[in-house]
Amino acid sequence: MSKITDNFKYLAQDRKIEFKTKEIETPIRRKDGEDITQKQIVFQTALRINDDKAVACGVIVHDSDQPRVNYQVTYNKIGQVTDRNKMPQITSDLNDINAMRSGYYRFVVSGDGEIIMRHLGITGEDASPMMDVFVYGGRILRAVLPELEKIEGVDLSQAKS
Template sequence: MSKITDNFMHLAQDRKIQFKMKDIETPIRTKDGEQVTQKQIVFQTALRIQDKKAVACGVIIHESDQPRVNYQITYNKIGQVTDRNKMPEITTALNEINAMRSGYYRFVVSGDGEIIMRHLGITGEDASPMMDVFVYGGRILKALLPQLEKIEGVDVSQVKA
């Protein structure tokens, strides 16, 4: 494992965040057409955001010996679009939240209508800013869930991790 991944694991242990960890290897092509294997480490957990609601969340770190790597933080299964006819209004409401309230994160609707919150970034050996963004993401989600509940055509009640 890389120094960045090791540092992130130590920070998680210090903050008593329990992650399930797995490696994902994907074949990709370089700009020269050569096929190489890209490795990512996935850290998965769940976050309780209300008494009866938890969401799956995770951090994906590009595994590399480079001094800086890409990462992605996601909070999944936040809600579900129940009325596709209202998609223009739903996307407008989510974009207003994204513009004014969600900070580093963006709410998006996946192809199957699932609402997720994600952040893309780049980190170095000091993984503490990445960990802070992950922790603050839970706080942002808790704070914004009442606004998401008000969006007509979205159900945030039944979806659990």
């Protein structure tokens, strides 16, 4: 693991956040034709949103010796689109939430209709801003959940744990 991922792991322990960790290696070809292996460290956990609902969430960090790396924070299985005929209105409602309420996170609908919330960023050795983004994401999701429940054609109960 890199210094960045080590620092993130330390911050998680300090905040008593338990992550399952796994390393993913993906072969990629650079522009110059050279084949290299790209490593990512995946930190996975679940977040209890309320008494009935928990969502899978995680942080994916590119594992590199570079001073700054890309990362992604995701909250998965928030809900499911149940009526694809209402997709234009669902997308519009989610875009309104994205514009006014979700801060640095974005709600998106995946190809299979799953609603997720994600943030893409760049971090350096001080991983505390990345940890803060992860923690605040749970607060943002709790705050906008009532608005998500009002969207017709979306079922949030399918994501209950």
